[in-house]
Amino acid sequence: MTTNARIKxxxxxxxxxxxxxxxxxxxxxxxxxxxCQALRALDASFETFDVLQDPEIREGIKVFSxxxxxxxxxxxxxxxxxADIIRELYESGELAKAISKE
Numbered sequence: 001m002t003t004n005a006r007i008k009x010x011x012x013x014x015x016x017x018x019x020x021x022x023x024x025x026x027x028x029x030x031x032x033x034x035x036c037q038a039l040r041a042l043d044a045s046f047e048t049f050d051v052l053q054d055p056e057i058r059e060g061i062k063v064f065s066x067x068x069x070x071x072x073x074x075x076x077x078x079x080x081x082x083a084d085i086i087r088e089l090y091e092s093g094e095l096a097k098a099i100s101k102e
Contacts, residue, residue, distance in 0.1 A: 006060075007060055007064045008064075011074045015045070016046035016074070017046065017047050017049065018049070019048075019061050019070055019073075019074075020036070020050065020070060021050070022052065023048055024036045024040070024048055029070075031082065032071045034087055038089075044099050051070055058070070067081070069083075071083055071086070073085075076098075
């Protein structure tokens with residue numbers, strides 16, 4: 001399976017998916033921590049993928065989304081953005097709306 005196919009499957013299989021460095025219990029960068037904090041503050045059910053454990057996904061997700069940094073959040077198959085966008089959407093209430101839409 002190609003890296004793009006693996007990424008697409010991960011996104012398709014999870015309503016809310018955060019590609020991050022580390023995991024929610026032990027984030028390996030401040031930006032990943034901010035993203036997790038926003039999702040937890042909403043009591044959102046979300047899955048994560050630790051890009052530090054898979055170099056192909058770590059580089060491939062940047063190409064897949066055309067976004068150079070990690071973390072990256074996908075909700076219902078749609079790329080949302082990185083830590084700054086996640087924070088802005090959380091503060092405006094838009095993140096909660098995006099997560100709750102069916």
